[in-house]
Each structure stands twice: as C-alpha cells, then as structure tokens.
Amino acid sequence: MNQRPDVLPLVSSPTWSLLLACVLGLAVALTAFSKPASADAKLDAWIEGVWPDAEAAGVSRKTFDAAFKGFVPDLKLPDLDLPGRPSNDARGQAEFTRAPSEYLDRAYLIRLATTGKDLAAKHKATLEKIERELGVDRYSVLAIWGRETAFGHHKLPHDAINVVATQAYLGRRKDLFRIELIAALKMLESGVPRSLMRASWAGAMGLTQFMPSEYFKHAHDLDGDGKTDIWNSIPDALASAASQLKGKGWVAGQTWGYEVILTREADCGFEGPTQERPISEWAKLGLKRANGRPWTEAQLALSAYMMSPAGGYGPSFLVLENYKVIRRYNMSDLYAVFVGNLADRIAGGGDFVTPWGGTGPQKTSNIEEIQQRLMALGYDVEKIDGKVGSNTRKVIGLYERTNKLKVDCWPSDTVLDHIRKAAAR
Ligand SMILES: [Ca+2]
Structure with a gap:
C-alpha cells in the first residue's frame, strides 16, 4: 500500500508558481519531517529488524524472504495494540469472556467424552506406548486433544507465520510473539511446509495446538518414521502433547483434582494457590469428596488448593500438582477444569455432582x-x-x-x- 501525499497541483503564472513551489516545497519538507514514514516503510524496517535474530537462529535469507513475501498484518486478530481498541480486548480467549457454565457445557463435555472413549479404544497401542515412555495417562492426553481441536475437527483459520508476525509487530505481547515468530521461521527452515502451518489466532498448530517454540522443545516422533508430524500423525501429535505435559512437571500416576462440597468452615474464600495445604488439613475443615467416597490415606497426604470457578454457584475442587501442569499448558482455570473433567469422563466417571448454576455475566x-x-x-x-x-x-x-x-x-x-x-x- 502506497500512502504518499497526493501529487501537487500545477499553477500557470511563472512568478506565482515559483513562490508557490517554494511554499509547497517547504510544506512537503515539513510534512516529511513531522509525519511518520509510510506504513510499508515502517513494516519493512521492522521486518529487517527481525532478520538478525532469525539469522542467529539458523534461518536462511531465502526462507526469511519467502516467509515475509507479501506479508500484510492481519488487523482483524484479537489482542492487538491498536488505537481505538479497548484495553481489555480478549476476543478469542473464551476462558475470559464466557461464564463457567457455558465454557464447561455439560452436553459438549459428554459428546467429547463419547468420542474420546472410541478413540481410546482405536489408539490403544499408541496410548499405552505414551504411558510407558512419557508417564502421562491416556485420558489426560485424549482430553487435551479433545479440548484443543475437538479431536482434529476444528479447522484452523490462520496462516501461522502471518499470525505470529502480526502479533510480534502490532500485538500487546510483542516480545513473546517475536520468540514465536523466530521459532516459526525455524520450522519453515527445517522443512515444515507452510501449507501445513495453519494456526489459531495465537499461532498454535496441529492436532493438539502447539506453539512454534514448544514444537522445538517437545515435538515427538512416536511412530518412528523420522518425521515429527503434529498435523497428520495422531501418535506424533499425542506424544508431543504428553511430552509437553511431562516437560511442565506432570506427576505420573496422579489425577488433577477432586470435586468437593464446601462447608461453613471452609467456604469459597479459601480459594486459590496461596491457601494450599495438605488434604488432611482440608478434611479437618470438613471438606468431603462430592461423590461421597472417603479420603484415602494416600489422598490425605497430598497437597491441594481450592478452586471454585463459579464461586458459590457451581462445583468446587481440591486441585493437585497436575492441575498446575495443565495451567502451565494454558493459563486458565476453566481450561484446566475442562481438561481434567474431560479426562475423568473419558475414564468412565466425571459428572459434576454440583451443577453449574446461574452466575450471570457482570460488567x-x-x-x-x-x-x-x-x-x-x-x-x-x-x-x-x-x-x-x-x-x-x-x-x-x-x-x-x-x-x-x-x-x-x-x-x-x-x-x-x-x-x-x-x-x-
Ligand atoms: Ca512421525
């Protein structure tokens, strides 16, 4: 796009035209000084500013130029730092804009769990291998896949390079996305075809939604064909998700949390990680499991904190280390409860004892x-x-x-x- 000022009008009288030319010349000169460079020049300069980092990361100039050829920032993306955009603009982050009852929709969870159970049978050998090699249970791995792309049914609307480049250029979290951009360029350099790199608005790719930087840390070639294909290989995608959970501290053999019934002595004011304590302490305050089962000795020894995503209008949970791991995967309590609950459902249980109630939206x-x-x-x-x-x-x-x-x-x-x-x- 060329945004230079319009061409100056012609004037007939030579004297006047000379004078006018001087005045206009001065005006043009002043304009050149006071106006920022055109959008293109600014963008070009920014792209050149990315090059040294890309080069240092091993990206070739050919790959770099091809990646940015025809690049136009996508101003429709959420979370951009643009004049006139509200400061709390978080479109696309459903965790922040939807009520817990809507995000944790029971019918949707049941549908996903039904599909998840079928897939658990279909991919039994793969999931057993993941449990053996990475120590993450099959139900949690399937739940991540279900939450992220509805088991591969979500169509990812964006080109990953365009998304992370736009976010690195105009986003609210430029530094974070600059790291993702360099990683995405490295993916191209390593031979991942651009056509595969379809992404969410935040740049996450593949069946279990990998950020480019996570791809280099945790992508896992489970089917052993020499390629790490998080797009088409279900074994690779699921093992990569498990590897990510393991890398973030997954505790093998442990669940994420337990639904509990609050008491007068332990109300929802006890929520949050700053009030974590052994389950034995919670039991002394009267907290019982919602399903009526007694706490076991092993459970009483675990450390847990309380989570009540809908306050007093829905289920409350005592959450364990693996809940924190899921939150490291996606920094949202609703996300973590969703994944944990979906895992429980795929394993054959999991219905909420306390229903999600009427907590209307607040401004x-x-x-x-x-x-x-x-x-x-x-x-x-x-x-x-x-x-x-x-x-x-x-x-x-x-x-x-x-x-x-x-x-x-x-x-x-x-x-x-x-x-x-x-x-x-
Ligand atoms: Ca593979």
Missing part, C-alpha cells in the same frame, strides 16, 4: 470497581483487570465473610452495592 467496569474498592479497603487484590479470576473470587469471599453476607465469592450487584455503601460510610 467489566463493575468488576474493576469491586477490585478497586476492595483494594482500597485493604484486601489482597492482585490486579485491577475486570476479570473474575481466583484471586478476585477469594477477596470477595473474604469481604462477604467479614461482613456476614452470604459467602458466594461472586461479583454480584448485591456485593457491589454493599461495598459502595461501606466505602461511603
């Missing part, structure tokens, strides 16, 4: 106000971001507990009104 501005006011009142608010994360639910719960309100750990209008009145007093 970002109202959540921010609650966070700000609670922070001003001295509560341990981690950040003002307008999102209902585990810390926000916890501090609301603590406020409700202190003020003898119903402890539901949810940013309702009721608690907002109460906090406003408390601030006014």
Whole structure:
C-alpha cells in the first residue's frame, strides 16, 4: 500500500508558481519531517529488524524472504495494540469472556467424552506406548486433544507465520510473539511446509495446538518414521502433547483434582494457590469428596488448593500438582477444569455432582470497581483487570465473610452495592 501525499497541483503564472513551489516545497519538507514514514516503510524496517535474530537462529535469507513475501498484518486478530481498541480486548480467549457454565457445557463435555472413549479404544497401542515412555495417562492426553481441536475437527483459520508476525509487530505481547515468530521461521527452515502451518489466532498448530517454540522443545516422533508430524500423525501429535505435559512437571500416576462440597468452615474464600495445604488439613475443615467416597490415606497426604470457578454457584475442587501442569499448558482455570473433567469422563466417571448454576455475566467496569474498592479497603487484590479470576473470587469471599453476607465469592450487584455503601460510610 502506497500512502504518499497526493501529487501537487500545477499553477500557470511563472512568478506565482515559483513562490508557490517554494511554499509547497517547504510544506512537503515539513510534512516529511513531522509525519511518520509510510506504513510499508515502517513494516519493512521492522521486518529487517527481525532478520538478525532469525539469522542467529539458523534461518536462511531465502526462507526469511519467502516467509515475509507479501506479508500484510492481519488487523482483524484479537489482542492487538491498536488505537481505538479497548484495553481489555480478549476476543478469542473464551476462558475470559464466557461464564463457567457455558465454557464447561455439560452436553459438549459428554459428546467429547463419547468420542474420546472410541478413540481410546482405536489408539490403544499408541496410548499405552505414551504411558510407558512419557508417564502421562491416556485420558489426560485424549482430553487435551479433545479440548484443543475437538479431536482434529476444528479447522484452523490462520496462516501461522502471518499470525505470529502480526502479533510480534502490532500485538500487546510483542516480545513473546517475536520468540514465536523466530521459532516459526525455524520450522519453515527445517522443512515444515507452510501449507501445513495453519494456526489459531495465537499461532498454535496441529492436532493438539502447539506453539512454534514448544514444537522445538517437545515435538515427538512416536511412530518412528523420522518425521515429527503434529498435523497428520495422531501418535506424533499425542506424544508431543504428553511430552509437553511431562516437560511442565506432570506427576505420573496422579489425577488433577477432586470435586468437593464446601462447608461453613471452609467456604469459597479459601480459594486459590496461596491457601494450599495438605488434604488432611482440608478434611479437618470438613471438606468431603462430592461423590461421597472417603479420603484415602494416600489422598490425605497430598497437597491441594481450592478452586471454585463459579464461586458459590457451581462445583468446587481440591486441585493437585497436575492441575498446575495443565495451567502451565494454558493459563486458565476453566481450561484446566475442562481438561481434567474431560479426562475423568473419558475414564468412565466425571459428572459434576454440583451443577453449574446461574452466575450471570457482570460488567467489566463493575468488576474493576469491586477490585478497586476492595483494594482500597485493604484486601489482597492482585490486579485491577475486570476479570473474575481466583484471586478476585477469594477477596470477595473474604469481604462477604467479614461482613456476614452470604459467602458466594461472586461479583454480584448485591456485593457491589454493599461495598459502595461501606466505602461511603
Ligand atoms: Ca512421525
């Protein structure tokens, strides 16, 4: 795209035209100084700025030039740092914009679990090999595949290079995506065809959604054909996902967590990793497994923290180390509960005992106000971001507990009104 100023008009009188030419010449000169370079020149300069890093990573100039040939940033992607875009723009990150009951839709989980059980039988030998070699159970591996691409049924709409280059050029997390861009260029250099590199809006690829940087750390050639094909080889894709979980600290032979029933002594104000303790301590506070089974001695010795994604309006869980590992895979509590629960369902159990209830959406501005006011009142608010994360639910719960309100750990209008009145007093 050429965005140079329009051509100057011609003037007939020689004197006037000379004078005018001087004035206009000055104007053009000033414009040249005060205006930023054209979008193309800026982009070209940015691309050249990427080259030294790409070269240092072993990318050839030929691969580099081919990758950027005709590159136009995709301004429709979410999470870009563009004038006029709202600061909390997180389209595409369903974890932050949908209610827990919607994200953890029971019917969808049941459908995925049914397919997952069929696939567990179909790929039995592969999954056994993964368990032996990588120590990650088949149900968790299948659950990642189900969550990420509905077992390969999601069509990935973007070209990976375009996505990570756009995010590295214009995104809110430029540094992170610059690393992904270099890794994606390395993938091209290593012979991965560009046509295979279809991606999500964030640049994740293949059956289990690998970021380019993770590809070099964890891609695994399980079928032994000498190629690591996370796109078409189910053994390779599943082993790569398992390798990622293992690399992030997966504890072999352990589950992700247990649904529990909260008590007056252990309400949802106990949520979050800062209040982690042995399950024996939780048991002393009266926490029981939702399915009615007693805690075993081995379980009582484990360390766990409480997670109540819908506050008092849905199931609560005591989550273990592997929950944290799934969160390292994708930094979202709803994602981790989804994957853990889907794994349980594929294994033959997993229905939530407490249903996901009516927690209507709350306006970002109202959540921010609650966070700000609670922070001003001295509560341990981690950040003002307008999102209902585990810390926000916890501090609301603590406020409700202190003020003898119903402890539901949810940013309702009721608690907002109460906090406003408390601030006014
Ligand atoms: Ca292979």
